[in-house]
Amino acid sequence: MIAIRNVTMKFHTKQGTVQALQGIDLQVERGEIFVLLGRSGSGKTTLLRCLAGLEKPDTGQISLAGKVVFSDCERIFVPPQERELGMVFQSYAIWPHLTVFENVALPLTQAKRKLSKQVVQDRVREALQLVQLEGLEKRPAPLLSGGQQQRVALARALAIKPQALLMDEPLSNLDARLREDVRSELRELVKKIGVTVLYVTHDQVEAMALADRTAMMDHGVILQVGHPQELYHQPVNVTVAEFFGSVNWLEGRITEAGVIKTEIGTLHADSASSVGSQVVIAIRPEDIQLSASPSGNANEFEGEIVSTTFLGDYSLYQVQTRTSKRILKKAMGSPIAPGKAYFQISKDRIRVFYNRELSSLSRKA
Amino acid sequence: MRRAVLRRLVIGPLLDRRTVLVGISLIPVAALTVLVSVIVWISFRQLAGAAAGYSLDAYRELYLDPFTYKALLNTAVFSLITVAVALLFGIPAAWLVERTDLRPKEIPQTLMVLGLLIPSFLTGMGWVFLLNPRIGIINTLITGIPGMEWARINVATAPGMGIIQGLGLANVAFIMVSPTFRAMNPVFEEAAEVHGLRFFQTLHKVTLPLAYPGVLAAAIYIFMIGVAAFDIPAVIGLSNRVFTFSTFLYIQVQPLDGLPRHDLAGASAVLMICISLLFLCWYYRALKSSHRYAVVTGQSYRPRQVELGRWKPWAWAFLGGYFLLGQLLPLSMLVWNALLPYPQVPSLSALGHVSLNNFRALPIHQLLIGAQNTFILAVSVPTLTLLFSLGLSWVVVRSGFRSRFFFDVFSFLPHAVPHIIFAVSAAYVSIFLLSGFLPIYGTIYLLMAVYTLVWLSFATRNLNSALIQIHKELEEAAAVSGIPLLRILRKILLPLLGPALLNTWLWVALLTYRELTVASILATTRNITLPAAMWGIWLSGLYPKAAAAALLVVAVMVPLVFLYWYVGRRATAMERTL
Numbered sequence: 018m019i020a021i022r023n024v025t026m027k028f029h030t031k032q033g034t035v036q037a038l039q040g041i042d043l044q045v046e047r048g049e050i051f052v053l054l055g056r057s058g059s060g061k062t063t064l065l066r067c068l069a070g071l072e073k074p075d076t077g078q079i080s081l082a083g084k085v086v087f088s089d090c091e092r093i094f095v096p097p098q099e100r101e102l103g104m105v106f107q108s109y110a111i112w113p114h115l116t117v118f119e120n121v122a123l124p125l126t127q128a129k130r131k132l133s134k135q136v137v138q139d140r141v142r143e144a145l146q147l148v149q150l151e152g153l154e155k156r157p158a159p160l161l162s163g164g165q166q167q168r169v170a171l172a173r174a175l176a177i178k179p180q181a182l183l184m185d186e187p188l189s190n191l192d193a194r195l196r197e198d199v200r201s202e203l204r205e206l207v208k209k210i211g212v213t214v215l216y217v218t219h220d221q222v223e224a225m226a227l228a229d230r231t232a233m234m235d236h237g238v239i240l241q242v243g244h245p246q247e248l249y250h251q252p253v254n255v256t257v258a259e260f261f262g263s264v265n266w267l268e269g270r271i272t273e274a275g276v277i278k279t280e281i282g283t284l285h286a287d288s289a290s291s292v293g294s295q296v297v298i299a300i301r302p303e304d305i306q307l308s309a310s311p312s313g314n315a316n317e318f319e320g321e322i323v324s325t326t327f328l329g330d331y332s333l334y335q336v337q338t339r340t341s342k343r344i345l346k347k348a349m350g351s352p353i354a355p356g357k358a359y360f361q362i363s364k365d366r367i368r369v370f371y372n373r374e375l376s377s378l379s380r381k382a
Numbered sequence: 383m384r385r386a387v388l389r390r391l392v393i394g395p396l397l398d399r400r401t402v403l404v405g406i407s408l409i410p411v412a413a414l415t416v417l418v419s420v421i422v423w424i425s426f427r428q429l430a431g432a433a434a435g436y437s438l439d440a441y442r443e444l445y446l447d448p449f450t451y452k453a454l455l456n457t458a459v460f461s462l463i464t465v466a467v468a469l470l471f472g473i474p475a476a477w478l479v480e481r482t483d484l485r486p487k488e489i490p491q492t493l494m495v496l497g498l499l500i501p502s503f504l505t506g507m508g509w510v511f512l513l514n515p516r517i518g519i520i521n522t523l524i525t526g527i528p529g530m531e532w533a534r535i536n537v538a539t540a541p542g543m544g545i546i547q548g549l550g551l552a553n554v555a556f557i558m559v560s561p562t563f564r565a566m567n568p569v570f571e572e573a574a575e576v577h578g579l580r581f582f583q584t585l586h587k588v589t590l591p592l593a594y595p596g597v598l599a600a601a602i603y604i605f606m607i608g609v610a611a612f613d614i615p616a617v618i619g620l621s622n623r624v625f626t627f628s629t630f631l632y633i634q635v636q637p638l639d640g641l642p643r644h645d646l647a648g649a650s651a652v653l654m655i656c657i658s659l660l661f662l663c664w665y666y667r668a669l670k671s672s673h674r675y676a677v678v679t680g681q682s683y684r685p686r687q688v689e690l691g692r693w694k695p696w697a698w699a700f701l702g703g704y705f706l707l708g709q710l711l712p713l714s715m716l717v718w719n720a721l722l723p724y725p726q727v728p729s730l731s732a733l734g735h736v737s738l739n740n741f742r743a744l745p746i747h748q749l750l751i752g753a754q755n756t757f758i759l760a761v762s763v764p765t766l767t768l769l770f771s772l773g774l775s776w777v778v779v780r781s782g783f784r785s786r787f788f789f790d791v792f793s794f795l796p797h798a799v800p801h802i803i804f805a806v807s808a809a810y811v812s813i814f815l816l817s818g819f820l821p822i823y824g825t826i827y828l829l830m831a832v833y834t835l836v837w838l839s840f841a842t843r844n845l846n847s848a849l850i851q852i853h854k855e856l857e858e859a860a861a862v863s864g865i866p867l868l869r870i871l872r873k874i875l876l877p878l879l880g881p882a883l884l885n886t887w888l889w890v891a892l893l894t895y896r897e898l899t900v901a902s903i904l905a906t907t908r909n910i911t912l913p914a915a916m917w918g919i920w921l922s923g924l925y926p927k928a929a930a931a932a933l934l935v936v937a938v939m940v941p942l943v944f945l946y947w948y949v950g951r952r953a954t955a956m957e958r959t960l
Contacts, residue, residue, distance in 0.1 A: 029784075069862050097861040104862040110855035114877045124863030127873055170859075177863055 018213045019045035019068065019181060024077030024087075026063060026237075037063045038074065039237040045181075050207060050214045052224040052245075054260070055234035061217045064234070065183055068215065069104055070097035082180050098128065103174030103212075104183040107190065109166040111158045111173075118154035121145065121173045130177070144176035147206060164195050171203075181213040188223060200226050221261050225249070233257050255370050258299045265305070265345055267298040277369070281338045285315050286367035297370045302345045304366035307334060308359050317361040325355060336360055400781065400867070406773030410838055411792045413831070417807040418655070418799065424810055425648030440645035450650070453630040459540040460547065460615065460626045461608030467548025468604050471704045472555025473597060478697050479556075480563035481589075482688045490701050492947070497553040497709055499943050501896035503913065504932055506617035508712025509546050510925070513537035515622075517725040517925070519715070538622035547614045549708040551604050558603065562596030581688075599668040606661050609654070610800030612899040617920065627654055628802045628899070635806050635903065644810055651803040662798040720929035740930035745915075748907070749934065752915040755826050756895060759911065760942075763833040764890035768883060770834065771841035776871075778842070779849045780857070797839035805903035808832045824906040832900050837890050844889075848882035849875075888946045895939055912938070 021043040028035040037060045045051045053061040066072040068079060070086065073094055079087040081102070086095040112120055121141045125132050132140070145151055148168035153161075161169065167187060174182055187203075188196045204227050207214050218224060224231045225245040232242040233256075241253045245261075252258035269279035271294050277284045279298060286298070311317060320336040335345060336358060426436045444450050475494065479487050512520050515536045524533050536542060570592060574584045590597075612628040620629050627650070634647040690697055719725055720740055726732040771793070777783060778790045796804065808831070812823035822828045852875065860870045876883070898913040905914035912935045920928035 069858075071858050071861065097858070098864045098866055100862070101864065102862055104859065106855040106859055108853050108855045110853060110859035112856055112859075112874055112878075114880075123860070123873065124865060127860075127869050128864030128866070130864065173859070173863065183862075 018047040018049070018082060019043070019051075019215060020078075020080045021064070021068070022078045024064070024067060024074045024079060026067065026072065026074040028063075037237050038067070041077070041237075041239060043232060043239065043242070045213060045215060047213055048211050049229045050204065050216060050227055052216045052218060052228035052231040053234060054218060054221060054224045054231050056219060056260070059234040060237040061219075061234045062185055063237075065185055065215060065217050069102055069183055070095060070100050101177070101180045102183055103177055103179030103181070105167070105170045105174050105185065105187045107186045109170040109187075109190070111161070111166045111169050113158050115158055116154065117145070117150065117156050117158065117161070117169055120158060120169055121176050124173060124177050128177075140176045140178075141172075144172040147175060147210070148172045163191055164199065167191060167199065171206075175210065175212070179212065181215060182207065184214065184216045186218055187216075188218070189220075196223075203227065221245075233260060252299070252368065255297060255299070258368060258370075263302055263345060265300045265302065267300070268296075269298055270295050271369075280340050281318055282340075284362065284367065285364050286369060287364050288367065288369045291371065294371055299368040299370065300362055300366065302333070304363060306361045306363075307336070307353060308361075309353060309357075311359045312361060314361055316364060317359055319357070319359055322353065322355045322358050325353075334358075402868070403773045403776050403781070404783075406770060407777045407789055410770045410774070410835055411789065413835055414792055414795050414838075416811065417804050417835070418795070420811050420815075421648050421651045421655070421803055421807045423648070424644045424807075425652050426645075427648075428645055440643075440649040444646060444649045444653070450630075453625045453627060456540040456625060457609055457627040457630075460544040460611075461605050463541050463544025464548040464551060464608035464611070465601050465605050467545050468551040468555040469597065469601060471549065471552035471708070472600070473559055473593075475552070475701060475704065476556045476559040476563055478701065480560055481566075482690050482697065484690060484694065484697055493705055493709075494553045494556045496943060496947065497550075497705075498557070499892050499896075499939075499946070500550075500709060500713070501613065501898070501913065501935070502547065502550045502611070503613040503617050503896075503898055503917070504716060504936065505550055505709065505712040506546060506614040507920070507925070507929060507932060508715040509537055510618055511715040511719045511725055511929070512712065513542070514725075519725065519727050522727055538618050538624050540624065540626065543614050543618050543624070543626070544608070546618070546712075547608060547611055549704075550614070551607060552704065552708060554604055554607070555600050558600035559593065559596055562593045566592055595668060599665060602661055602665040602668055606658060606665070606798070609658065609661075610802070612802055612902070616898075616902065616917075620921075621923070628800060631800075631802050631806060632902065635809065644806075647806050651806065654803065655799050658798045658800065662794070716929050716932060719926050720933050722926055724926060740927050741934075743927060744919075744931055744934070748910060749912065749915055749931065751908075752910045752912040753938065755829075755909055756912045756938075758826060759829060759833060760891045760895045762830055763837070763894045764887040766830065766834045767837050767841045767890050768845075768887055771838055771845050771886075772879075772883075774838070774842050775845040775849050776875075779846055780854070793842040794839050796836045797843075801836045801899045802903065804832055804836055805900040808900075809903055824908050826909045829901065829904055829909055829911070832904065833894055833897060836900065837893060840893070841886050841890060844882060844886045845879065848879055852878050884949060888942075888949060892939070892942060892946060895942060896935070 021041055024038055024041045025036070026038040028037050041060075041064055043064075053064060055061045063072060067074050067087070068081075074087060074089070076089045077087070078085060078089070078091075081100060084095075085091065085093055086100055087093060112123065115123065118141055121144055122137050125137045125140055141154075142151070145154065148171050150165065150168050150172060153165070158166070158169070167190075170187070188199055191199060200223060216223075216227060228245050230243060231245050231248060233240045233248060235256050241248055241257050243251075248257055249261045252261065258264055267279045267281065267284075269277040269284065271290075271292050272278050272283075273292055274290055275285055275287065277286055277296065277298065284298065306312075307322075311319070318338055320338045322334050323337050324335045326333040333345060334353070425440050426438070428435045428437055428439055475490060478484050479490050484490075510518070512518050513535050515521060515534055515538065518535070518537070521534050524535070525531050537546070566589070570588050571584055574588045579587060609627060611626070612632070615624075615626040615629045616632065619625060620632075625633070631647055631650055631654075634650065635642045635644065637643070718728060721736045721738070722732065723735060723737075723739065726735065774789055774793045778786050778793065808828060809823070812820075812828050816822055822831075856874055856878070857870055860874050861867075865873065896913060897911070898917055901911045901914040902917055905911055910918075912931075916928055916931040916935055919931050
């Protein structure tokens with residue numbers, strides 16, 4: 018449905034040239050919800066805007082539904098007007114001088130589509146029904162709440178029956194609770210219509226909740242593409258691991274196959290194979306078992322709980338090891354008393370990264 | 383085959399539509415380039431008999447003449463006094479209105495805005511009737527006291543004219559500084575007070591330093607207006623042979639005796655352009671730093687109001703005193719003298735001489751032509767200005783073209799260069815270069831073109847700031863939903879810009895209506911405007927008659943001003959709902 022091949026783009030600013038996109042390759046299937054995930058400045062919004070035709074890449078090729086809409090070598094650039102896309106903007110971009118009805122109807126009446134008045138009426142009503150805004154047709158746009166504006170933006174994008182729906186952080190301006198509700202509604206809705214969605218966000222929770230597949234971007238490069246679970250459990254590098262949830266980082270060296278010497282002691286890990294390498298190890302807090310008494314299993318360490326943070330559905334512990342490294346642990350259920358404790362890490366949950374990524378980690382720290 | 387069609391469909395229309403807007407913007411850019419280049423060109427060109435030669439003679443003559451330095455010194459003194467007086471009244475007034483519990487604020491606010499619309503030649507004339515060394519009423523009163531002849535006040539000096547110009551520009555200072563006070567976060571002042579600073583210490587150490595960049599920007603801006611000012615130096619100074627730069631240039635091309643010296647005018651214009659550009663750079667640097675901490679937060683807050691308490695009557699007295707000096711006194715003098723055969727001190731016996739004779743004696747035929755021309759200009763000029771500045775604004779703010787900086791610079795050129803220079807250049811171009819195939823000199827079209835150019839900066843600035851406030855995504859949403867560029871302009875941008883467009887149109891209409899600088903150079907019997915007709919009468923020394931003509935100008939202007947006031951209020955109300 019959407020095919021992006023080797024797209025690059027530079028921005029020229031006063032501070033110098035910024036390489037916003039460095040050779041992006043991406044394929045989005047029909048009917049798929051595809052989430053572009055990354056920090057601000059990672060290039061995700063730029064990529065989305067390139068697809069919409071609001072930015073013009075320097076090189077590469079973009080095609081939509083089999084039609085080339087941008088190609089530098091063939092000198093093709095289809096303007097946004099001709100790309101038949103729906104887009105929901107971060108600011109919603111609801112035209113403030115128009116009513117709800119007029120906002121949804123304007124693309125139907127002013128663009129090249131020749132639609133009869135009746136069809137326009139029907140399409141607008143249908144779209145407003147989809148987003149549950151029936152009855153608000155006559156309301157002026159400035160009198161809408163944030164959530165309502167977001168729905169109008171969605172209705173406007175869907176009313177034109179777009180080839181694909183582009184969404185640029187559409188939930189970031191809503192408050193936390195509303196965001197959760199809208200998230201699940203949104204997935205239900207677009208799945209019902211069957212429209213292809215390309216969705217940009219910096220929130221990994223949103224990505225996990227919405228995406229069929231997701232791509233993690235950083236510094237204009239796609240680091241990893243896959244199902245959100247894949248990115249969570251099998252991150253290809255430190256940046257991806259770090260971005261998806263919190264991580265305990267350890268530095269160490271593989272002394273023999275499956276054995277890593279770290280600052281907290283010797284760890285056994287299935288994935289440690291390259292003997293002699295300096296490595297970085299990632300352990301998710303929920304992959305750590307914490308108990309008051311030792312179990313005698315492998316990968317068990319002694320430590321002391323220095324603080325407990327109760328967060329409702331789970332608690333967060335800070336455990337100090339002998340070598341004064343702090344380890345975070347998440348646990349559900351009844352809290353464990355402060356004091357001496359034992360924590361154990363399962364062998365198959367340890368992710369090992371080789372040292373070329375070390376620098377980015379230490380930079381963060 | 384398919385690809386070729388695609389390319390034509392795809393790249394073609396996009397470029398075409400943008401070309402329309404760029405093309406529109408290129409017209410004024412080209413015209414400005416021509417006018418400025420011609421000024422530079424004529425400064426080197428000597429006309430000796432039939433043959434023309436090029437030399438630096440004009441510059442040599444200009445820089446060796448002590449008269450030049452006297453005019454420059456006059457301009458500097460005049461402009462500095464103008465700034466001082468404008469700030470002296472404008473800043474306290476802005477502070478009183480924005481940051482104190484003075485009520486109702488609408489009265490001083492409205493009067494300040496309306497005061498902007500009063501042509502400065504009117505107040506200038508009023509002050510001549512008050513303070514002219516020979517006929518001024520106050521001088522007549524003073525010299526009437528035995529032994530007081532030495533106390534005679536001469537307004538026809540650089541400082542004297544500066545005070546009067548400054549009174550007129552206090553409104554500009556007020557309007558420019560008000561937003562600085564309005565946007566100031568009260569947190570800074572509260573922090574100062576919590577930490578033990580007293581009211582005047584806070585004002586001195588926190589409030590004013592925070593306002594300083596905004597005030598500096600206003601000061602430079604007013605200084606530049608002062609340097610370019612024509613009305614007051616012409617009305618007051620010309621007959622007394624006190625010249626500032628604008629009038630200096632004026633007598634070079636419209637000498638009372640002898641031939642026009644275009645080479646000298648060109649050389650002085652080049653000097654003036656250089657000075658103005660220096661100040662423009664300074665102005666932009668000041669403006670940049672004023673943005674640095676004028677508005678600090680996105681959080682909504684209300685500036686705290688200082689309670690005036692027993693100082694309130696003094697505050698009203700200050701504002702009242704300003705309006706009395708700045709407007710009421712000179713304007714009432716104008717009315718009084720328009721009704722008298724010769725200037726007299728108001729008294730019962732003088733009341734006996736009051737009549738409408740001055741009005742009856744006016745050259746009605748000429749004034750009617752002037753009224754007709756002025757009316758045509760006041761409708762066509764704002765329309766044209768808006769058309770060009772809309773194109774320029776879009777290219778500068780929205781197009782994303784890398785060359786937009788170039789358009790930006792040109793759109794500010796008419797602001798940096800004194801208007802009289804454009805008029806001189808346009809006169810030269812139309813008389814010596816175009817007359818063969820485009821006999822535009824002496825027609826209303828010449829005035830139309832020059833007026834449009836000189837107000838381009840003003841209109842573009844207004845539209846730029848309005849356009850920047852319209853979120854870019856509003857247009858992008860339309861583009862993605864398939865709406866073509868020109869329809870986006872019509873359906874999205876124009877309605878959203880509506881209030882700003884209307885406001886700018888009315889402003890330019892009013893500026894056109896009262897414009898005297900360009901008209902004084904370019905108006906002839908055929909394309910005379912109302913202010914130019916009045917200027918002609920004034921120049922021939924018939925002061926009471928000129929006052930009568932000036933009153934006619936105002937009388938026609940009053941409905942326009944009210945229209946502005948009415949629509950302007952509605953427009954701001956509209957902006958608030960958006």
